[in-house]
């Protein structure tokens with residue numbers, strides 16, 4: 001992964017998350033407020049999740065729109081099945097690429113990045 | 120390498136029931152499951168769900184609690200977060216290789232029950248790969264596991280799960296923005312003679328009608344007989360456009376939930392080269408099974424939706440039945456309960472012909488337009504598959520080697536049936552002749568390090 005590209009994208013992501021937050025409608029809403037918080041980062045931004053949930057659920061509930069881009073056409077993807085079959089939720093967690101976000105429990109201090117293309 | 124009498128893969132109703140049955144007869148059982156907690160998709164997170172989830176998901180969900188409780192007390196060796204990536208036949212049964220927390224392990228089992236349930240039927244429509252488009256099942260998993268809902272969801276497709284989800288979302292206070300229903304109107308007439316006039320069948324229909332009434336009362340718009348469906352957007356989903364009863368519509372949304380039925384998850388039975396056959400009514404391949412769930416491979420059973428879609432209740436019965444068959448083999452004593460379970464299974468399935476006639480797969484997703492992506496991993500379009508067929512590829516595996524469909528990380532879990540369907544359409548051959556992708560180990564991508572460590576350990 002090239003560091004320069006990474007930095008630029010981090011800024012963009014940050015913007016995307018912020019604009020999203022200002023929108024009236026969010027993609028996803030939590031029905032319950034977080035009672036047992038876990039703090040982690042996505043593309044450098046700190047987010048909070050409920051302990052015990054998956055990385056995919058944590059990111060979706062934070063209204064992160066895309067998780068990865070594809071190896072072939074670099075189009076954006078986000079979780080499709082949430083049950084481990086489609087691999088559209090792949091992210092990089094603590095330096096390890098190819099992690100299925102929907103099958104990984106979110107933990108305090110996790111550093112998560114989008115997966116870009118083939119890792 | 121540890122070894123047990125019976126191995127079970129999958130901790131849904133079939134797997135849990137099988138484990139409890141075999142344990143109560145005193146046999147050693149190991150149950151492997153990908154998730155962190157038992158329940159499968161249907162009873163996902165049941166042991167940790169709060170009052171909110173039980174309120175939204177209703178008594179059919181809460182029912183699962185009894186199953187996980189009995190399982191917890193059964194003394195079964197339970198291996199959660201364990202993803203089986205290979206199964207091999209041995210003199211004494213089978214060896215399962217599985218990955219857990221980035222390390223691989225093996226377990227030898229005498230008999231094996233595959234209870235890996237169902238996957239969503241692939242629904243390749245234009246735009247179905249855009250962020251914000253998920254399966255309806257994914258939305259339900261978010262609800263069960265995280266009490267999280269999509270804010271302005273448009274549901275597209277048909278089937279009992281779609282209606283159930285819509286009703287649950289109504290209760291949550293976030294009703295779907297719209298339901299774009301793909302059932303041709305003539306299907307209602309066609310399904311009528313198949314109404315199951317018995318207690319079990321009518322019970323299912325009564326429940327379904329109550330759910331529909333809840334959705335209707337909430338004023339959720341239902342667009343019937345929808346066609347020409349296109350999911351629009353550039354970087355994410357922005358709208359769904361379609362025609363319904365002759366009029367064009369466009370509904371703006373940030374989330375789309377797709378569903379037109381579920382199909383058996385066959386990764387392991389395919390890997391084991393069990394015989395499968397096309398079933399026109401379920402519109403899917405099914406493993407060929409005996410009445411009690413044994414495949415064409417001796418000692419290898421399938422219980423639950425993996426053997427054909429019959430739902431959670433049937434899955435539980437089938438799990439017990441398969442376990443009793445395994446017990447019979449091991450002890451040589453015939454099991455008294457077998458007969459009554461077989462009967463129960465038949466009765467519970469009586470609603471299926473009605474559902475299958477009413478909710479067949481959506482034709483536009485079976486034969487998508489040329490520029491629609493079919494294989495999400497390798498980004499192969501329907502047109503490319505048709506071209507390959509024109510250039511003489513007429514089997515699923517030929518198309519796979521030409522175009523890499525099914526060679527991505529999902530190994531065809533998502534696109535497999537759609538590819539078979541397209542080749543059948545383009546070549547005019549039967550689905551049995553077209554066949555399905557040859558499934559090879561590892562069933563899930565493994566790092567080379569993990570593989571190397573495992574191989575040294577096994578020596």
Ligand code: FES
Pocket residue numbers: 056078079080081082083084085086087088089090100101102103
């Ligand atoms: S969302 Fe499909 S594998 Fe994670």
